[in-house]
Amino acid sequence: MNLHPLLVHLPIGTLLLAVLFQYISEIERYRLLKPALPWLFGTGAVSAILSCASGWWLASGGDYDADTLYWHRWLGILTAITATGCFFFPFKSLSALTALALVCAGHYGGALTHGSDYLTLKPDAGTKRPADPGQAEIYKDIARVILSEKCVSCHGSGKQKGGLRLDNPADILRGGDSGAVILSGQPDQSELIRRCYLPEGHEEHMPPKGKPALTAAELEILQWWISQGTPVNMKVQEANPAPPIRKLIDQWCNNGREKAPEISIVPDENPVAASPGLILRLKQAGVSVTPVSSASHWLRVSLVNLPQPADSVFILLTEISPQLLTLDLGRCSISASSFGMLNSFTQLTSLSLAGTNITDGQMSVLSAMKQLRVLNLSGTSISAAGLQKLTSLRNLRTVYLDRTGINPADWPAIPGARFDSGGYELPVLPSDTTRLTGAEK
Ligand code: HEC
Structure with missing residues (x-):
């Protein structure tokens, strides 16, 4: 486990507080705050250095967007250096520079973990379920939405784990470090599908343990998309899916993101009667x-x-x-x-x-x-x-x-x-037993 995501909040808090105190301690009423400055800059500097070290280690193992990582890394190091400087020489200009470097480093850090558009992205942006399943485009309105809900946090613009991006058709078809992850027309041979079907504890299971997995319906739909040749501009209606798939698509579109589609026990088709x-x-x-x-x-x-x-x-x-x-x-x-x-x-x-x-x-x-x-x-x-x-x-x-x-x-x-696994037990309520103690004579 890497402590970087946890540690970084410490210098952000203490250093911003230090800069704030430094400026307002100029005001006569707040002179009292001055003695706190070395403490705040000191703690801030030490935690910034620890954050740099843990961050360097984290970056070496991750597949992050190279440009974003570059800026995040060097602005983070600049923050640690200027914060140390403020501890020894508390000039206001130096502390202003520290705050600026800190805010910028934090911004690029946010872009690394949440994607470069994390500030403007509304939770629902682009992941709305289509209202008319027949007119929906298989990729843009369905497959893209499934992948962006379950996969793009690690396979998108911010991070490309395994060298794989799943947020645009070209990169999806290009694949990752180990080559193509989709064999158009052959869902069974596609690495992307294989990984999603592995048991949850398996180290290659996607998404990794602890992240919301694809539902059975989503997996069926993705497989169907691949079996159709992974089309990018085709509408559901044009591909004319078999009734069971069409039903899953309709349910997926209608159900929003919480409920998994209900699958009924009684099939629609009626068999011939038994003798x-x-x-x-x-x-x-x-x-x-x-x-x-x-x-x-x-x-x-x-x-x-x-x-x-x-x-x-x-x-x-x-x-x-x-x-x-x-x-x-x-x-x-x-x-x-x-x-x-x-x-x-x-x-x-x-x-x-x-x-x-x-x-x-x-x-x-x-x-x-x-x-x-x-x-x-x-x-x-x-x-x-x-x-x-x-x-x-x-x-x-x-x-x-x-x-x-x-x-x-x-x-x-x-x-x-x-x-x-059953084993349900109802708690014994006091009233359950008092009723049964028998009538008093
Ligand atoms: C929490 C982060 C995370 C999420 C979410 C995630 N993955 Fe991954 N994925 C990884 C990591 C890390 C690797 C590289 C390690 C490995 O190969 O197992 C990887 C590798 C892969 C690979 C192999 C790439 C290659 O060429 O080696 C595929 C395919 C893949 N993921 C598919 C998916 C799919 C599909 C989803 C969504 C259902 C998904 N991943 C969601 C972290 C994630």
Whole structure:
């Protein structure tokens, strides 16, 4: 950790105060302030020197804009020298020069950390979400806004970490120190996308730990932009995105920056209906099968009445897998061969395995469930290693892990997913108990 950003505020405060005191102590009423001057200039000079040293070290490891850094560095050093001078020879002209150098050094320092336009930039400038998604330009109104919200603080005009700028199309396509970060048409091969999908703790994950990550929708949109050939002047409508992408774009545009787009459990498309004969056989086997709504062919299935379902039940279930949307296997004892059949349930959006005998090894069958949004693993013996098998499930939104004892530090990083370890306890209110103490006789 570098203390420079913290340290620099000390000379700014003390030296400005010293100069102010020096000038007003000329006034008879404030003569008393004079003895404070050596103290203030002294502290200011020492902290300015420490700031220079820590700053020099910080600059050597960072990728800052060279011109801005040049001025910041030398004005900072000038400040340290003149402040030391003021300690020994408190001339007013020297202290005026100190204040001037200090203010200018501070200004360039601000430009280094916040970008060169930090004084004039309004928080919302240029990052407004477009009102009409169809007419929005994919780069200017969407991709640029996403990158400027999440990446440009380190990859912009002030700093170019990794030699990469992400605030204009030419630099985005040029790439960084390790070459191109976008392969137009091939999002899967693009370094920029790869880094965003790494687990949060990974040292190459972007943005680095502690900075707000891209939401799942933002990542999908950026990937789609790259898959279209990274166009710079194309409108959303002209690119004619597939309905799911168009939906994400619409939601992103409407949602402002706080809320992540809701992804519904029930897809828009209705599958063909499952054969009534099959449903009947499932019901006869004790399986609860209901449509998710009266107009829908999607099915909700629960094995709540079958604590030890036979393999034959799972074979029947694989036959309704095109319609199987939610499946509750809670507290079932499931055979290894039945577990193997789970990988044909590719349409599932919600699955409960709470209290089942699933093992870490068997977790890999879940990776076929690309649509899975909600997964309940409460009360299972899954460990952190088993959870890692979920990382390919990019649609996951909620994973329940009550009574698994998995350390939150070991939760895998899945963009947009929330892990819930349960264990909620309600505080006992005094009134809860006094009511129950029994009537007094
Ligand atoms: C807090 C600062 C910070 C933020 C915010 C940030 N990055 Fe980075 N980025 C870095 C640093 C530091 C490096 C260089 C170290 C490394 O290669 O991991 C880097 C390197 C990269 C590289 C590799 C460049 C190369 O050629 O080596 C890519 C790609 C990248 N970042 C993409 C992004 C994207 C996309 C975002 C926004 C989602 C982002 N970064 C946000 C600090 C940041």
